[in-house]
Amino acid sequence: MLKNETVFNPLAIYKEIQNNYTKDAIENNRIISNENFRLFIEMIHSCINELKKYQKITLISKVQRKRYFAYTNGKQKSRPINFDLYVENEKEIITFIWSAVRFNNYKKYSPNDITKYCYTIVVNFCAIVDINKKDDRQTPGKFFEYFISFIMGKKFDVENPNSPISPKKDIEVLNLDRNSKLTIDFYFDLGINKPKFHLPVKTSTRERIIQVWAHQRIIDGVYGLGRFFGIPVILAETKLDSRSLEVIEICVPDQWRIYQMFIAQLKRIYYLDIPNIYRSLNENYPKIYVKQFGEFFYEYNNICD
Amino acid sequence: MLKNETVFNPLAIYKEIQNNYTKDAIENNRIISNENFRLFIEMIHSCINELKKYQKITLISKVQRKRYFAYTNGKQKSRPINFDLYVENEKEIITFIWSAVRFNNYKKYSPNDITKYCYTIVVNFCAIVDINKKDDRQTPGKFFEYFISFIMGKKFDVENPNSPISPKKDIEVLNLDRNSKLTIDFYFDLGINKPKFHLPVKTSTRERIIQVWAHQRIIDGVYGLGRFFGIPVILAETKLDSRSLEVIEICVPDQWRIYQMFIAQLKRIYYLDIPNIYRSLNENYPKIYVKQFGEFFYEYNNICD
Numbered sequence: 025m026l027k028n029e030t031v032f033n034p035l036a037i038y039k040e041i042q043n044n045y046t047k048d049a050i051e052n053n054r055i056i057s058n059e060n061f062r063l064f065i066e067m068i069h070s071c072i073n074e075l076k077k078y079q080k081i082t083l084i085s086k087v088q089r090k091r092y093f094a095y096t097n098g099k100q101k102s103r104p105i106n107f108d109l110y111v112e113n114e115k116e117i118i119t120f121i122w123s124a125v126r127f128n129n130y131k132k133y134s135p136n137d138i139t140k141y142c143y144t145i146v147v148n149f150c151a152i153v154d155i156n157k158k159d160d161r162q163t164p165g166k167f168f169e170y171f172i173s174f175i176m177g178k179k180f181d182v183e184n185p186n187s188p189i190s191p192k193k194d195i196e197v198l199n200l201d202r203n204s205k206l207t208i209d210f211y212f213d214l215g216i217n218k219p220k221f222h223l224p225v226k227t228s229t230r231e232r233i234i235q236v237w238a239h240q241r242i243i244d245g246v247y248g249l250g251r252f253f254g255i256p257v258i259l260a261e262t263k264l265d266s267r268s269l270e271v272i273e274i275c276v277p278d279q280w281r282i283y284q285m286f287i288a289q290l291k292r293i294y295y296l297d298i299p300n301i302y303r304s305l306n307e308n309y310p311k312i313y314v315k316q317f318g319e320f321f322y323e324y325n326n327i328c329d
Numbered sequence: 330m331l332k333n334e335t336v337f338n339p340l341a342i343y344k345e346i347q348n349n350y351t352k353d354a355i356e357n358n359r360i361i362s363n364e365n366f367r368l369f370i371e372m373i374h375s376c377i378n379e380l381k382k383y384q385k386i387t388l389i390s391k392v393q394r395k396r397y398f399a400y401t402n403g404k405q406k407s408r409p410i411n412f413d414l415y416v417e418n419e420k421e422i423i424t425f426i427w428s429a430v431r432f433n434n435y436k437k438y439s440p441n442d443i444t445k446y447c448y449t450i451v452v453n454f455c456a457i458v459d460i461n462k463k464d465d466r467q468t469p470g471k472f473f474e475y476f477i478s479f480i481m482g483k484k485f486d487v488e489n490p491n492s493p494i495s496p497k498k499d500i501e502v503l504n505l506d507r508n509s510k511l512t513i514d515f516y517f518d519l520g521i522n523k524p525k526f527h528l529p530v531k532t533s534t535r536e537r538i539i540q541v542w543a544h545q546r547i548i549d550g551v552y553g554l555g556r557f558f559g560i561p562v563i564l565a566e567t568k569l570d571s572r573s574l575e576v577i578e579i580c581v582p583d584q585w586r587i588y589q590m591f592i593a594q595l596k597r598i599y600y601l602d603i604p605n606i607y608r609s610l611n612e613n614y615p616k617i618y619v620k621q622f623g624e625f626f627y628e629y630n631n632i633c634d
Contacts, residue, residue, distance in 0.1 A: 038354070084580050197587050197591070204583045204586060204587055205583070206584065206587050207584070230576060231540075232537070232540075234539070234540050234543045234544075235536075235537075235539050235540070235543075236542040237543065238539045238540075238542065238546070238588070238592055239539075241546065241591065241592055242587055242588070242591040245590075245591040245592075246591060278509045278510070279511065279512070282509055282511050282547055283511060283543070283547070285550075286502070286541055286546065286547040286550040286551060287546055287547060287550075
């Protein structure tokens with residue numbers, strides 16, 4: 025339980041999640057403990073409370089069919105937040121967590137709903153860090169990792185009731201005379217004869233995404249093709265010009281096509297705020313399947329086909 | 330010729346080099362014009378002059394057998410500068426440029442000397458940008474690209490007197506129904522039946538270096554193995570803690586080994602300030618050849634074997 029007042033601050037709760045996460049993942053081989061679950065709920069409440077201190081400003085969206093705003097304390101601004109993905113209603117979010125995430129039962133929620141609740145939870149924390157800790161990209165990135173590996177870990181765990189599933193970061197690269205480890209964001213190994221997932225988690229990628237394909241290439245080379253399914257989860261590709269208040273999306277679809285053809289094959293690329301331009305990659309051959317994050321919970325059984 | 334006083338400022342000369350470079354590389358298909366040569370000489374003088382305004386502070390080197398200092402204006406500090414690679418004598422540097430670079434005749438200079446002069450030229454400009462333009466990593470990076478592609482371009486050009494050589498950035502990725510371009514730092518194509526070089530140029534790499542191996546993989550996949558020789562040139566891997574004044578090197582040799590085995594083969598990795606830990610990669614199988622930049626001018630004919 026949260027024992028004193030300081031932990032009601034989102035950054036203090038973040039530290040608790042971080043400690044707990046490390047302890048659970050490393051010592052107890054699972055990250056989906058009740059304690060973690062409770063900390064995420066505290067975080068949701070705490071962020072919504074904290075954000076009441078800030079004002080919203082409407083941004084000038086240069087992205088077709090998307091509207092963005094930002095939180096500000098007058099000096100610092102948060103990253104752009106997608107109006108149409110943002111859920112204001114605290115009770116709704118909490119109900120989603122208690123009813124869907126907790127029991128891993130998403131039937132009442134559409135893929136778009138799941139995406140919206142998850143987007144709101146993550147972007148609320150990111151906004152608070154953006155405003156209070158200038159140029160800190162690590163803390164939002166880590167929180168996003170914790171949340172995504174928690175919610176997806178719960179899914180993997182339920183699908184695999186016989187053994188607890190924990191995400192791992194260091195993957196053995198087998199060699200005749202030398203054992204090395206490749207450090208990746210996450211992988212989930214569901215066990216013998218079961219699928220394994222290579223799960224990079226990034227708040228944005230731009231040209232840095234080549235790392236994801238390169239890691240997939242290494243994993244394919246070491247373990248064989250089709251053994252690990254690469255399914256990166258990305259928050260958004262927006263960029264805010266803090267003077268003009270213009271929001272753009274930075275996308276490199278032609279480079280993605282080259283990577284998918286000449287480096288390795290990724291199975292899915294999930295976005296919380298999916299860029300329009302990447303949606304079209306689903307349509308043209310050679311296809312890259314880029315989907316809303318919420319789809320994962322519906323197509324789980326098809327990903328590995 | 331430089332027509333007015335403003336161009337004596339290193340940042341103004343940088344803009345001239347940038348304009349000239351783009352014009353020469355794109356319109357005239359060569360970057361080794363006399364005009365460029367003269368601008369680099371102006372830059373050397375101008376930087377040395379500018380740096381007289383600043384003070385030197387000795388840093389606390391946590392890197393074995395290396396000593397570092399930084400320039401400072403009292404507020405901002407430059408990146409760490411390696412004492413033992415730094416040439417104070419302006420005349421010496423200018424002589425190197427006029428006698429060796431201009432005629433592509435390096436016989437009077439050892440690989441270590443070549444490295445030192447090039448290091449000093451580049452790091453002087455970087456230091457000025459570090460102090461005057463906070464968090465600007467692009468300008469030093471671009472200048473480093475211009476200088477390296479200039480000096481190496483001159484070498485390639487002299488080795489290939491029949492046709493002018495110009496570095497290119499967009500490489501065609503051939504496909505049946507779609508022509509795409511992969512954007513890389515540079516490549517030099519010496520012509521039919523001649524070697525081609527994939528030349529990434531980075532002021533530092535850390536874990537981002539995976540991009541270099543991934544690009545090499547794509548190029549190998551499109552053009553065939555052994556057609557492009559990957560020879561990245563990197564300035565340094567130092568990191569300064571601006572409070573404690575401690576300098577460390579951030580190196581990931583085990584990850585490099587994995588990349589070299591499971592992504593693609595790089596022929597050489599050249600450093601201006603070579604990290605100790607990467608030197609050892611030359612010794613152990615599977616080898617990665619990591620060398621001082623100056624070696625390039627001596628081993629040019631062996632690289633492609």
